[in-house]
Amino acid sequence: KQEVTQIPAALSVPEGENLVLNCSFTDSAIYNLQWFRQDPGKGLTSLLLIQSSQREQTSGRLNASLDKSSGRSTLYIAASQPGDSATYLCAVRSGAGSYQLTFGKGTKLSVIP
Amino acid sequence: SQTIHQWPATLVQPVGSPLSLECTVEGTSNPNLYWYRQAAGRGLQLLFYSVGIGQISSEVPQNLSASRPQDRQFILSSKKLLLSDSGFYLCAWISRSLIGYTFGSGTRLTVV
Numbered sequence: 606k607q608e609v610t611q612i613p614a615a616l617s618v619p620e621g622e623n624l625v626l627n628c629s630f631t632d633s634a635i636y637n638l639q640w641f642r643q644d645p646g647k648g649l650t651s652l653l654l655i656q657s658s659q660r661e662q663t664s665g666r667l668n669a670s671l672d673k674s675s676g677r678s679t680l681y682i683a684a685s686q687p688g689d690s691a692t693y694l695c696a697v698r699s700g701a702g703s704y705q706l707t708f709g710k711g712t713k714l715s716v717i718p
Numbered sequence: 719s720q721t722i723h724q725w726p727a728t729l730v731q732p733v734g735s736p737l738s739l740e741c742t743v744e745g746t747s748n749p750n751l752y753w754y755r756q757a758a759g760r761g762l763q764l765l766f767y768s769v770g771i772g773q774i775s776s777e778v779p780q781n782l783s784a785s786r787p788q789d790r791q792f793i794l795s796s797k798k799l800l801l802s803d804s805g806f807y808l809c810a811w812i813s814r815s816l817i818g819y820t821f822g823s824g825t826r827l828t829v830v
Contacts, residue, residue: 639818648724648808649821656817694762696819705752705777706819710761 607632607699611709618685619717626680626712628695633676639706640669640680641694649694653680685716720745724809724822731829737782737796739825741809744790749811751792752819753784756806768792804829 608631618624628638637656641649653662653669655678661670668681682689692713696706721744731737743749753765764777766784774784781800785793792809809822 637817641821646806646824646826648823649810651818651820654818696762698819705764705767706762708762710759 607635607697607707609695609697609707609709611693611695611712613712614710615713615715617715617717620685620687622685622716623681623683624685624714626682626693626695626714628678628680628709630676630678630697630707632699633673634699635673636698636700638669638671638678639696639698640667640678641696643692643694643711645691652693682714685714687716687718690714690716720811720813720820722809722811722820722822724825726825727823728826729828731799731827733801733829734798737794737799737803737827739794739807739809739827741792741794741822742790743792743811746811746813747789749790749813751786752810752812753792753794754808754810754821756808756824757804762808766794799829801829803827 610629612627635657639654640652642652643649653664655662655669655671666683671678692711694711695709698706724741751768754762755765756762767775768786771786782796807825810819812819
């Protein structure tokens with residue numbers, strides 16, 4: 606059974622700092638991995654999706670990497686801003702025919718002005 | 719463009735009352751549809767998924783049920799709510815041609 610872990614559970618950084626969020630998964634036979642952002646009381650917004658054959662994806666100040674063999678992914682946020690404050694969730698899809706994502710519990714990020 | 723609508727946004731219901739949450743998708747056809755629940759400190763849990771009209775699969779035995787009466791409509795129901803049904807309910811979809819999941823804005827359910 607796939608398990609996804611996100612460390613740390615919470616992170617507080619000053620504005621402008623670069624930061625890394627970590628995600629690990631127990632079964633390396635994944636189809637893809639998706640990073641989401643969730644603001645308080647809101648739904649999930651997809652940030653980046655990495656296929657199992659890819660090593661990284663970039664969107665603006667965000668860069669996600671994937672090391673499937675070691676069961677790890679990182680989300681790098683450059684030059685953090687207060688508007689980046691949210692909970693970041695990592696989710697793994699285990700196969701092309703798989704019907705569900707397995708989520709980590711998230712990292713709650715606070716960027717202090 | 720594809721959009722997903724979920725309502726209501728917030729709901730407070732007494733124990734033992736019925737429940738109906740609705741989710742609709744626009745701009746696509748034959749999507750896979752999902753209901754997830756997010757409880758405090760427990761992460762997201764898949765409740766039901768559907769690959770077509772009338773086709774429902776349940777991941778977790780519980781007090782809830784789901785139905786898909788139309789291609790782009792997914793309904794989560796309960797005949798009698800329990801306190802433990804409180805949580806944040808999220809609908810999601812994925813199309814046959816896309817590879818990423820898209821989530822709705824969620825419904826905050828409080829059972830009192």
